Structures are given as C-alpha cells and as structure tokens.
Amino acid sequence: MTNDIDIIDLTPENIADYGVCGYKDVKKHPELKRKIDWFCRYYPKGLRIKVLFSKSGGYQGMLEYLPGEFAHRPVDARGYLFIHCIFVGFRNEFKGKGYASAMIDACIDEARRAGMDGVAVVTREGPFMVGKDIFIKKGLP
Numbered sequence: 308m309t310n311d312i313d314i315i316d317l318t319p320e321n322i323a324d325y326g327v328c329g330y331k332d333v334k335k336h337p338e339l340k341r342k343i344d345w346f347c348r349y350y351p352k353g354l355r356i357k358v359l360f361s362k363s364g365g366y367q368g369m370l371e372y373l374p375g376e377f378a379h380r381p382v383d384a385r386g387y388l389f390i391h392c393i394f395v396g397f398r399n400e401f402k403g404k405g406y407a408s409a410m411i412d413a414c415i416d417e418a419r420r421a422g423m424d425g426v427a428v429v430t431r432e433g434p435f436m437v438g439k440d441i442f443i444k445k446g447l448p
Contacts, residue, residue, distance in 0.1 A: 311363055312401075314410060317356040319347045325358050329366045352377050353388075355417070357410050359395055368395035370410040372426070380429055388418040390428040393437045407441055 317325060322343050323333075330336040333343070346354060352373065359368035371392040375384025379391065393410065396402035411426070418426050430439040 311361050312367070312406065313360050313362075314406075314413065315358045315360050317346070317358055319350050322346055322356070325360065325366065327356065328369065331366070349373060349377060355414075357413060359401070359406050359410065361401065364398055364401065367398065367401040368406060368410070369393070370407075370414060372414050374423075375427055378427075382427065382429060384427040386424040387427040388414055388421075388423055388425075390414065390426060390437070393428075407437075408445060411441070411445065 315321075315325060317327075325331070327339060327342045327346070330339045333340045346356065354373040354377070355371070357370045358366060361367050369392065370390065372388050372390045375382065375387040375389040378384050378389040380389070382389065390411075393407055395404075395407045395410075415426050418424075428437065428442065430437055430442065432438050
C-alpha cells in the first residue's frame with residue numbers, strides 16, 4: 308500500500324497481535340476472545356480477515372470473508388467468497404483513500420485463484436454493514 312499503511316492477513320498465529328475490529332485486549336473485551344476462538348475454528352474452512360494497519364494510526368479497518376457455504380448470513384452463496392464485514396477509518400484521515408477497494412480487490416483475486424464464481428456481499432445503509440456504492444463504483448453488479 309503506502310509506507311504507512313499495510314494490509315495484513317490475520318492467521319491463528321498472529322490474530323492476538325492485531326486483534327479484531329480495533330479491539331486488542333481480551334481482558335478488557337471478553338467478546339474478543341470469542342471472536343478469536345471463532346476465527347481459529349473457521350480458519351481451516353477458509354475464513355479470512357485482512358487488517359488495514361497504519362504504523363502511525365494503528366488498526367484502521369478490516370475485511371472479513373469466507374466461502375459462501377459457511378456464511379453467517381441467510382444467503383445461498385455457494386461457490387463465492389462471502390464478505391461478512393468491511394470497514395475503513397476509525398480516524399477520518401484514513402477514509403476515502405482507496406483502502407477498502409484494495410482489500411476488496413485482494414478478496415476478488417483470492418476468489419479467482421481458488422476457481423470460485425466470484426464474491427458475494429449483503430449491503431445496506433447503516434452501521435456495521437457496507438453500502439452498495441463501493442461495489443457499484445468498482446463495476447461489480
């Protein structure tokens with residue numbers, strides 16, 4: 308990405324170093340331990356989390372996805388990678404810089420390499436879900 312920003316692939320070995328959704332302290336946030344346990348259980352099934360990490364600003368975003376047959380949403384997305392969650396910018400200076408697009412591109416590339424049909428996502432306006440605009444802007448139906 309840039310000298311200050313990296314997209315880091317979380318693994319069961321490094322997830323505790325970065326945390327999830329900006330939470331890093333399992334003593335302070337017990338739900339983080341449950342999320343890490345879930346990640347470790349589903350990682351062998353293809354669950355992936357990419358973290359947007361700034362050397363100066365810390366954790367600034369994430370993309371969480373997995374094969375559609377394991378989606379935790381009421382969808383039939385077999386043959387697709389399904390995006391559960393994407394966000395960028397705990398701090399405004401990280402928004403609008405193309406970081407979400409870069410993470411989506413990495414997910415699309417992974418789907419292609421795996422011979423999948425593509426990427427699926429449920430969109431809506433409001434908190435905790437991504438709006439459709441970013442996908443339309445990228446030319447995705």
